Amino acid sequence: MNKFPLWKYVLILLVVSLGVVYSLPNIYAPDPAIQVSGSSASLKPTDETLATVKTRLDELGIAYFGEQLTEKNVLVRLKSQDDQMRARREVENALGENYVVAVNLAPTTPEWLQNLGATPMSLGLDLAGGVHFLLEVDTPKVLKDTIESLEQQLKREIRTNRLRGVTVRAGADEMRVTARTEELRDEVLAIMRKEMPELELERSDEEGVFALKATLSEQFIREKEDYAVNQNLTTLRNRVNEIGVAEPLVQRQGRNRIVVQLPGIQDASDAKKILGKTANLQFRLEAEKGALISQKERFNFKDERDQAHYGGADLERRVLVYGKNVMNARASFDAQTSKPQVSITLDGDGATQMNRGTRDNIGRRMGVLFIEYKPVSRTFTNAKGEEITAVDMVAESEVISLATIQAALGKNFVITGLDSPAEASELALLLRAGALAAPMTYVEERTIGPSLGAENIALGVKSVQIGLALVLLFMLIYYRVFGVFANFALAANLVLIVAVMSMLGATLTLPGIAGIVLTVGMAVDANVLIFSRIREEIKNGMPNQSAIKAGYDRAFVTILDANLTTLIVAVILYAIGSGPIKGFAVTLSVGILTSMFTAIMGTRALVNLVYGNRSVKKLWI
Numbered sequence: 001m002n003k004f005p006l007w008k009y010v011l012i013l014l015v016v017s018l019g020v021v022y023s024l025p026n027i028y029a030p031d032p033a034i035q036v037s038g039s040s041a042s043l044k045p046t047d048e049t050l051a052t053v054k055t056r057l058d059e060l061g062i063a064y065f066g067e068q069l070t071e072k073n074v075l076v077r078l079k080s081q082d083d084q085m086r087a088r089r090e091v092e093n094a095l096g097e098n099y100v101v102a103v104n105l106a107p108t109t110p111e112w113l114q115n116l117g118a119t120p121m122s123l124g125l126d127l128a129g130g131v132h133f134l135l136e137v138d139t140p141k142v143l144k145d146t147i148e149s150l151e152q153q154l155k156r157e158i159r160t161n162r163l164r165g166v167t168v169r170a171g172a173d174e175m176r177v178t179a180r181t182e183e184l185r186d187e188v189l190a191i192m193r194k195e196m197p198e199l200e201l202e203r204s205d206e207e208g209v210f211a212l213k214a215t216l217s218e219q220f221i222r223e224k225e226d227y228a229v230n231q232n233l234t235t236l237r238n239r240v241n242e243i244g245v246a247e248p249l250v251q252r253q254g255r256n257r258i259v260v261q262l263p264g265i266q267d268a269s270d271a272k273k274i275l276g277k278t279a280n281l282q283f284r285l286e287a288e289k290g291a292l293i294s295q296k297e298r299f300n301f302k303d304e305r306d307q308a309h310y311g312g313a314d315l316e317r318r319v320l321v322y323g324k325n326v327m328n329a330r331a332s333f334d335a336q337t338s339k340p341q342v343s344i345t346l347d348g349d350g351a352t353q354m355n356r357g358t359r360d361n362i363g364r365r366m367g368v369l370f371i372e373y374k375p376v377s378r379t380f381t382n383a384k385g386e387e388i389t390a391v392d393m394v395a396e397s398e399v400i401s402l403a404t405i406q407a408a409l410g411k412n413f414v415i416t417g418l419d420s421p422a423e424a425s426e427l428a429l430l431l432r433a434g435a436l437a438a439p440m441t442y443v444e445e446r447t448i449g450p451s452l453g454a455e456n457i458a459l460g461v462k463s464v465q466i467g468l469a470l471v472l473l474f475m476l477i478y479y480r481v482f483g484v485f486a487n488f489a490l491a492a493n494l495v496l497i498v499a500v501m502s503m504l505g506a507t508l509t510l511p512g513i514a515g516i517v518l519t520v521g522m523a524v525d526a527n528v529l530i531f532s533r534i535r536e537e538i539k540n541g542m543p544n545q546s547a548i549k550a551g552y553d554r555a556f557v558t559i560l561d562a563n564l565t566t567l568i569v570a571v572i573l574y575a576i577g578s579g580p581i582k583g584f585a586v587t588l589s590v591g592i593l594t595s596m597f598t599a600i601m602g603t604r605a606l607v608n609l610v611y612g613n614r615s616v617k618k619l620w621i
Helices: 006-027 047-060 081-095 111-115 139-160 182-195 218-243 268-275 348-359 421-433 450-504 510-539 544-576 579-611
Strands: 031-038 064-069 073-078 099-106 130-137 166-170 174-179 199-206 209-216 249-253 257-263 278-285 296-301 313-316 326-333 340-346 365-381 387-404 412-415 440-448
Touching: 006 111, 006 450, 006 579, 031 047, 031 081, 047 064, 047 073, 047 081, 073 081, 073 099, 081 099, 130 218, 139 166, 139 174, 139 182, 139 209, 139 218, 166 182, 174 182, 182 199, 182 209, 209 218, 218 249, 218 257, 218 268, 278 313, 278 348, 313 365, 313 387, 326 421, 340 348, 340 421, 450 510, 450 579, 510 544, 510 579, 544 579
Parallel strands: 296 387
Antiparallel strands: 031 073, 031 099, 064 073, 130 257, 130 440, 166 174, 174 209, 199 209, 249 257, 278 365, 296 313, 326 340, 340 412, 365 387
């Protein structure tokens, strides 16, 4: 009685041994470092790149060591974390725009552990320090732009079908069509049903006016909002990569919000300028003399001093190519004038549209329109008499270049008319990363210093140590020898939690540490139930060996039910929670699974080794 077969002992020993191996990397503290990689996959760092980095760090007096050159990047370890941001900025300036310089934490894991695939857990923003942004996507503007686009489409259809006496007006979230006769309205209705299935149409007759009210369907609104948020997610991820941040977090929160966390970044100004900026280009032909007002728009020049005609330019409303068709963009200098410029490469559709739009207009001017949305605050009083401050995104459109088309353009061309190399670099970055589908506003911004992150780690470790020590002491005093078995199982449980999270590549956060502390307390619950049951059976006169067997067998169902319900709650928290809640749910879920293994199977193995198949007169429990 109470003896495991050999394979069970081997299995337990193997699991615990693997846990020890894959948790070991976490005891090696990483070194602060900067990482240099090419801005494109084709650009590889060289020995010259590494030499430039070392030279600049020497000039700044920043201590470094352990420099490495690989096929993908250059990694230089620093002696002090306080030097990271300064080193990143200066090295980035020294290397130029062709390289991305990121702050990083270089692992110090021994090579033999790395060969086994053992890596440490990543640290979250609250432990590593960095900046946190919560951005809100302006989805109402997306819907407004959609309505205006449908308005232009309907007007073209009306002109094509030569329907006279029809008026179309678009509002913020609906479109209204009026016709002189009911027959005209029915013809427009047929066109809209065929060409615009996303609209819900409603007839209305008022005082002899035959009207149609068109609104976007709920399903289409949801799809359009999802597209805008997902497109912004993709663009933000690209921009974060361009900024140069190791292990960033960019994820959706709720219906129209996005969370961006940049570990290691302490100066949020540069990141904020790039992340939230909605900049795009439009390529339009200059309007011909005599063009109708409805066919042209007037825009100011970005720098009017360099333009032949002061006071702005009239451009056609029709857009030849949008910024979304830009496949690549690089800042450079004009060989003749030495002025900054951006070399543009269009995708297939953009190249086709550009060629089609320019081949028949050689000799005419083409304007490059730069559109940027900037936040503008306004204060108003609501119905309750309270002053409310709202932030609106206002579009500023300026012509940055107006040049004569000398020949049909295609896939590659350049943009001039920029003020400085910095502006050219920024425009190239925004075009490479992609355009935002909708403007965004900053709802929340937090900066966590590296010293605060280190303090959080120290306090978290201290809380785990105190909790563990108290639990170990209680189990040892109250359950004596069996308490020793439970303490060994608890130690193995902590090792397995760290190992599993490291193998999964999970990120450890402060709530995650709280989950570990909670798991420490919960892990001994199973042993308390088992040991209390054994005591009860002995008190009822059952033999010691039978009491041990009954204690484990009869308490198992209760333990399983209790842990299963907690695991269900943890899964729900992970499914619907945000970042910190997810971190807590992950450690709690892993802790529940590992504690079931160690508290039941682990302690049972130790008890069987000590008391199994022996005549036991007294149990120290």
